[in-house]
Amino acid sequence: MRSTPVIAIKQLSKIYGSSPANQFYALKDVSFTMQEGEFIGIMGASGSGKTTLLNVISTLDNPTEGTISIAGTDITRMKSGELSDFRAKQLGFIFQDFNLLDNLTVYENIALPLSLQNMAVSQMKSKVNEVMEKLGISLIADKYPAMISGGQRQRTAAARALVHKPALLLGDEPTGSLDLKNAVSLLETMKRLNEEDRISILMVTHDAFSASYCGKIVFIQDGRLVQELHRTGSREVFYKQILDVLGDYGKAAASAASPIFEASYAQERR
Amino acid sequence: MLIKLALSGMKSRAKDYMILLAGLVMSISIFYMFQTMAWNRSFTEANAVIDSIQLVYIMGSFLLSAITLFYILYANGFLLSLRQREYGLYLVLGARKSKIRSLMFIETIAVGILSLGIGLTLGFGLSALVGRLMAAQLQVTLTGYHAIYGPAVLFTVVFFVVLFGLSALWNQLKLARLQVLQLVHDHSQADQLWKSSVWKRVLGVLGLIALGLGYFSLTFMEQLREIGLFTATFMTPIGTYLLFMVLLPPFVAMLKNRNSLRGIRAFTFGQLSFRINGLTKLLATVAMLIALGAGAIAGGMAFINDAKIKSESYSVYDIIVHDPLPEEEKVLNAIPFMDRLQYRYKVEHGKLYYARADLEKQRPLIQSQSMQGKKDADQLIRITEKLPVGEAGSEAASSAEWDSFLWTIAPDQSMDYLILEEDKFEAIPVEAKSIVIGKTNDFLAHRASWAALDELSISKHKDGYMPWSKFQYYQNTMGNASGTFFMGFFLGIAFLAMMASCLMFKVLSGAAKDILRYEMLSKIGVRREKLIRSIYQELFLVFLFPGIAGVLHVLVGMRLFAFILEEPYYKLWIPLVLFAVIYFVYYMLTVKLYQNLVLAGRKKAVV
Known part of the structure; x- marks a missing residue:
């Protein structure tokens, strides 16, 4: 057993809507732990609750019930200012649409999390250069986001997410707006970071190919965790396994939908 | 449909x-x-x-x-x-x-x-x-x-x-x-970044020349007259626009580079450096509007002040009463004069006679020659010239100071006067009358008394006589000046309000683009207070540049009135403070509205 888990979620629920009549469970009784150095993917259909889960973990949204602790800190009891500081120190984000600041250069974008913590310029420089080197974007340091390609932008975003050595890297469909070549290159980079630097990564995706880079996949459906899939063999085999699981869910969902439809139809006729 | x-x-x-x-x-x-x-x-x-x-x-x-x-x-x-x-x-x-x-x-x-x-x-x-x-x-x-x-x-x-x-x-x-x-x-x-070029440098030089010409014509308005007015009206705005367009972006870029690794300030200046390109023309407009607005108010106020100065220096003595009635005496006695003099005079055959002893003993105050036209009461001196006794026109009877003083106090200014020794004065077979003149420390403080004395003087004469007193003069100039003040104030407020809403408008219309940026910053862990501070700082600079230019324009531009006003810079701080207050209110309003536009979404997402 390793030390403190990176994420420990216990009986987490998120309810939308205040009146009991139209309450809707976006997350229902979710429990889940992630150990340090894991690379986990969260998969599920649209509206299954995967983005809500990510938002709650990333402290952007607060749960209705249950507790979450990240790197040993219970974040459900923090105030908004403390949450901001926590995000700044412990979390790194990669978003689908990059979210770079187009009024800062690549270098300045990456340095932003460090400079927000008032780090000395010399210290900052070495850290930013290191992470730029690792992600292969040293040459575009002085360019503005509008002048570089989508792949380079996403690498910049990744560098910004990693530069302050967060406890956890969170990705929200990080390959969502990249073409295949750039997506593969980003995923390879993430895998390398995970394996070589033991960075814990949690990534939300609906794309089986991206998910196949993970070490573990958690499937979520209607706000519940329904299945975990561990990678045992090669990535190709894992990819097939994921597709099978997704296929099963597709079939199950289709057959589940038809009896309900028929029942309600019958009810209405009565 | x-x-x-x-x-x-x-x-x-x-x-x-x-x-x-x-x-x-x-x-x-x-x-x-x-x-x-x-x-x-x-x-x-x-x-x-x-x-x-x-x-x-x-x-x-x-x-x-x-x-x-x-x-x-x-x-x-x-x-x-x-x-x-x-x-x-x-x-x-x-x-x-x-x-x-x-x-x-x-x-x-x-x-x-x-x-x-x-x-x-x-x-x-x-x-x-x-x-x-x-x-x-x-x-x-x-x-x-x-x-x-x-x-x-x-x-x-x-x-x-x-x-x-x-x-x-x-x-x-x-x-x-x-x-x-x-x-x-x-x-x-994405917005365009500023780049230096020869063309821009030429424009910068042209701007400097235009502004220089504008300032020059404002300073030497007296000599240039109408031509100056036209040059100032065209050259000053042209210079302002060119300089804002050419100088502001590189200045902000410099600020940005200096702060590029200082946390939220990097963002603040980065934001500003992109915004500023689209803002230069507007900021120049705002600077012009500030100048016009504050200038108009200042001009109006200077006119009012001018009326006061002019009536103050209209005559040294605040009141001159000829042959006072008991009612007039009563009013006069209630006034705390700093200098009150009384002279006897006689009128016979269209000639005025004064007693030499009265004048000799009570030498009146006059403005010292070198300080003429200035308001300074300390520079008043007693007449030192010799009394021109004897026939007018003779050698002995020439004293410019006494001449002008006696002309001022004369009950009828068309008459010649003669200063006589006591025995000769007594010998004239007419009843002696007296002239009372008085000066207070503060002319404006006793306006009610002056009005009452004027009133009494009119009723004393009964024949539609209009006293041409210092107070009358004051009222007249003041009436004219208040019209000008009214126009200036009206115009000034109009310009100020318009410029501020212009600026507010422009900033707010760009807010939609900024929402994502603030959202992202809050996601990567920037505290809300820090974001708010960044907004305050950024908009402060946006408001600051035209503010400075506008105030500079006013300071130079007030010279425009030098040829009609005594002190064009009188109490200039009042319109400037007024401007600062209006400007500050708009600044706060803009910050609050902008904040609501760019940070509202985040509030919903987090809380």
Whole structure:
């Protein structure tokens, strides 16, 4: 057993809507732990609750019930200012649409999390250069986001997410707006970071190919965790396994939908 | 269907339209306020001090129209930017461009009619209110002033209809050139970065020359006269625009580079350095408006002050009473004079006789020659020249100081005077009368007494006699000056309010693009307070640059009045403070509104 888990979620629920009549469970009784150095993917259909889960973990949204602790800190009891500081120190984000600041250069974008913590310029420089080197974007340091390609932008975003050595890297469909070549290159980079630097990564995706880079996949459906899939063999085999699981869910969902439809139809006729 | 679509689109963005409408209404009501003055010819003629005030009005009218035109273009650009994506969506869904065009036309006209209606109504109220306030404060009647004035209404309506027509046309042209995809993805277009070039340097030099010429003509207005007025009116704005366009972006870029690794400041200046390119022209406009606004108020106040100075130096003694009645004595005795003198005189055969002893013993105060025209009471001295005793015209009887003093106090200034020794004076077979003259420390403090004495003096003479006293003179100049003050104040507030709403407008219309940036910053862990501080700081700089330029313009520009006013810089701090207060209020308002636009979404997401 390793030390403190990176994420420990216990009986987490998120309810939308205040009146009991139209309450809707976006997350229902979710429990889940992630150990340090894991690379986990969260998969599920649209509206299954995967983005809500990510938002709650990333402290952007607060749960209705249950507790979450990240790197040993219970974040459900923090105030908004403390949450901001926590995000700044412990979390790194990669978003689908990059979210770079187009009024800062690549270098300045990456340095932003460090400079927000008032780090000395010399210290900052070495850290930013290191992470730029690792992600292969040293040459575009002085360019503005509008002048570089989508792949380079996403690498910049990744560098910004990693530069302050967060406890956890969170990705929200990080390959969502990249073409295949750039997506593969980003995923390879993430895998390398995970394996070589033991960075814990949690990534939300609906794309089986991206998910196949993970070490573990958690499937979520209607706000519940329904299945975990561990990678045992090669990535190709894992990819097939994921597709099978997704296929099963597709079939199950289709057959589940038809009896309900028929029942309600019958009810209405009565 | 088309109208329904247009209306529903407007309804869904009611809040943004409120901002737009508020700006337009303000612009229209201010324009109307101004027109009531410009077209009320009887009012300007009855209240203005100088003949060439009409020229000032024409200049003012021209400037106001030009600025209003810019303002309307901004407002309509804002309108287009609000609906751009929606129009794009309609086009994608298969609407024809001609349909979109008429949709947009309907909207522009609807906004125009609505703002004209509200603006004019507000304009009536505002004109009436401000007019009454001024009249009450200055204790004058504003002859010929009407709050609701036909020609002004007509002109305002025609002017704005033409403007709205032009801007509708402008939007049509802009839309025709745009591609569907550009409309849909308007947000993703990045702003351009500033780059140095030879062309820009030339423009910078030209700007410096133009501003120099403008300042030069303002400083030497007295010599240049009308030519100076024209040069200043054209060169100063041109110089301001060029310098703002050429100097501001590199300056901000420098600020940005200095702070590029200092946390949130990096973001603040980065944000500013991109924003500033689109802002330079507006900031120059704002600087000009500040100058005009504060300058107009300062000018009006200087005129009022001038009236005081001029009446103060009109004569040394505050009151001159000939042959006082008991009632007059009573009033006189109640006044705490610092210097009160009494001389006997006799009138015989159209000649005035003074007793030498009286004058010798009570030498009156006069202004020391070198300090003539200055208000300084310390520079008053007693007459030292020898009394011109004897026949006028003889060698002994020439003393300029006594001459001018005795002329001032004479009961009838057409008579010659003679100063006699006591025995000769006594020998004249007429009853001696007396002249009482008095000076207080503060002329303005005893206005009621002066008025009462003037009143008594008129009733004493009974034959429609008008005393030409210092107080009369004061009242007259003050009446003229208050008219000018009224115009200056009116104009000044109009300019200040318009410029601030211009700036507010521009900043707010860009807010939509910034929402994502602030959202992202908060996601990566920037505290809300820090983001708010960044907004305060950024907008402070945006407001600061034109503020400084505007104040500089005022400081130089007040020289313009040097040829009609004694002290054009008198109490300049009052209009400057007034400006600072108005400006600060708009700054805070802009920060708050902007904050609501860019940070509201985050609040919902996190809490």
